[in-house]
Amino acid sequence: MSKFSLLNKFTVKDGEIDTMVEILLEASKSMKDLDECEIYIVSVCEGEPNAIYVYEVWNNEEAHQASLSLEATQTLIYRAKQLITGMERLNTLSTIGGKGV
Numbered sequence: 147m148s149k150f151s152l153l154n155k156f157t158v159k160d161g162e163i164d165t166m167v168e169i170l171l172e173a174s175k176s177m178k179d180l181d182e183c184e185i186y187i188v189s190v191c192e193g194e195p196n197a198i199y200v201y202e203v204w205n206n207e208e209a210h211q212a213s214l215s216l217e218a219t220q221t222l223i224y225r226a227k228q229l230i231t232g233m234e235r236l237n238t239l240s241t242i243g244g245k246g247v
Contacts, residue, residue: 148240149184149247150207156198157232163190166198169226176218182209184247196231203241 158166170188177183185203204210213219241247 148242150204150210151185151239151241152200152202152204152210153236153239154200154202155232155234155236156200156226156230158196158198158229159231160196162229163196163198166226166229169222169229170198170200173219173222176216176222177213180209180213182206183213199236203247 156166156170167188167190174186174188177186182205183202184205185201187201189199189201191197191199202210204213214223
């Protein structure tokens with residue numbers, strides 16, 4: 147059975163990359179208690195100083211959607227909104243397997 151996966155790109159205001167990374171890493175920590183979230187990786191790209199990529203693997207799409215309504219998630223979204231200048235869902239994937247899944 148495949149997993150529901152997302153690759154998102156956040157673009158933030160100049161000088162706010164570190165703050166946004168901190169917020170996303172907090173989100174990652176809050177996912178540790180959710181068995182449905184198998185992978186939540188935050189990455190930056192040297193060539194894109196205002197971009198942050200987040201790769202997530204979930205048991206299913208419903209689990210991902212449910213996580214967005216959690217109080218901790220809502221608080222982090224509220225904090226992040228003021229920093230974000232753009233967000234793209236680069237891909238929605240069906241993860242079949244591999245190391246870490």
